[in-house]
Amino acid sequence: MSITTHSPEETEAFARNLAASLKEGDILALTGDLGAGKTHFTRGLANGLNIPADVAISSPTFSIVQEYSGGRLPLYHFDFYRLESPHDLLDLGWDDYLDAGAITVIEWADKFPELLPPHTSWWHLSHGAEGSRTIAEKIH
Amino acid sequence: MILALDTSSNHGDLAVVSLDGESIFHAPFRTERSHNSTLFPLLEEMFEALGDRSLLSHIAVGTGPGSYTGCRIGIAATQALSLALGIPVTGVPSICGILGAPQHIAVCGDARRGSFFYVEVKDGVMIDTPILGDQEFLVKSLACSGLPAFSLDSRSPLDDSQNITLAKVDAMTLASRVDVNIPSEPPTPIYLAAPFVSTPKVRPTRT
Numbered sequence: 001m002s003i004t005t006h007s008p009e010e011t012e013a014f015a016r017n018l019a020a021s022l023k024e025g026d027i028l029a030l031t032g033d034l035g036a037g038k039t040h041f042t043r044g045l046a047n048g049l050n051i052p053a054d055v056a057i058s059s060p061t062f063s064i065v066q067e068y069s070g071g072r073l074p075l076y077h078f079d080f081y082r083l084e085s086p087h088d089l090l091d092l093g094w095d096d097y098l099d100a101g102a103i104t105v106i107e108w109a110d111k112f113p114e115l116l117p118p119h120t121s122w123w124h125l126s127h128g129a130e131g132s133r134t135i136a137e138k139i140h
Numbered sequence: 141m142i143l144a145l146d147t148s149s150n151h152g153d154l155a156v157v158s159l160d161g162e163s164i165f166h167a168p169f170r171t172e173r174s175h176n177s178t179l180f181p182l183l184e185e186m187f188e189a190l191g192d193r194s195l196l197s198h199i200a201v202g203t204g205p206g207s208y209t210g211c212r213i214g215i216a217a218t219q220a221l222s223l224a225l226g227i228p229v230t231g232v233p234s235i236c237g238i239l240g241a242p243q244h245i246a247v248c249g250d251a252r253r254g255s256f257f258y259v260e261v262k263d264g265v266m267i268d269t270p271i272l273g274d275q276e277f278l279v280k281s282l283a284c285s286g287l288p289a290f291s292l293d294s295r296s297p298l299d300d301s302q303n304i305t306l307a308k309v310d311a312m313t314l315a316s317r318v319d320v321n322i323p324s325e326p327p328t329p330i331y332l333a334a335p336f337v338s339t340p341k342v343r344p345t346r347t
Binding site: 090093094095096099112115 | 207208209210212251253
């Protein structure tokens with residue numbers, strides 16, 4: 001599937017709706033250029049999972065992973081941008097995160113596609129005309 | 141007395157055992173990614189029950205294979221205790237701590253990304269290092285050895301027809317594997333180096 005959004009708010013709203021269908025252990029892999037809306041997408045997910053609104057959701061570029069609790073399910077927000085090798089990720093206890101029964105969302109997930117389980121759902125965000133964004137689910 | 145601890149899975153186990161093998165304190169615990177918050181209150185409880193810390197002479201810690209974070213928490217905690225109490229800590233493979241296991245067994249588990257590990261434990265000692273392979277490898281290894289098969293995973297790594305017994309680590313059994321007369325080496329976790337494929341970085345097809 002593929003949709004076009006016309007503002008960060010619309011991107012968040014799309015992800016917020018998507019969150020309702022998520023169950024524990026689901027993994028969402030996000031790809032797309034800088035500024036394509038990956039973090040807005042994640043913010044929408046957090047909101048849809050009822051993670052308290054006063055919790056700031058920002059891209060964990062430097063912390064690599066942020067854990068958000070207090071919602072319907074915990075949300076683990078990864079950013080692979082600064083990771084250099086699959087070992088870096090495994091050294092963070094990646095497998096334990098996948099076992100924890102949370103929702104995992106990953107920015108720059110295509111850096112290590114081999115470490116993502118087969119049931120991962122892939123979403124590609126891209127810039128469109130006049131500031132719009134296309135959000136497309138991909139078969140990976 | 142030996143303090144034994146295993147945090148390699150969701151089923152943690154803590155025990156204090158006399159050098160004659162008598163149970164002094166035993167506290168199994170269950171954790172979901174929170175070994176650290178569960179473990180330290182239990183250690184305090186153990187010290188209180190024991191009364192005198194100087195009764196402890198050795199520490200045994202399960203080194204996996206198992207949860208990556210869990211193994212590291214157990215090892216870090218016992219190394220800290222070892223330093224604080226001035227007593228040695230010995231790493232014992234967690235798979236050598238299966239209660240009531242026969243003399244010679246096969247232990248297997250899911251090593252992720254389509255790979256599985258197989259290793260044998262004989263007389264309480266891990267023979268060789270775990271071998272990794274695909275599902276067919278595991279099925280064949282189990283069939284060829286004909287040994288009773290065990291796994292510490294929360295669910296069977298293969299389908300039920302393979303007859304793998306799901307087991308938990310028993311800290312008292314772990315303690316019994318320590319030879320207090322042999323100087324201990326610093327414990328190191330048994331990691332299963334998953335043979336993930338480092339393919340060229342394929343990006344999802346763009347629209």
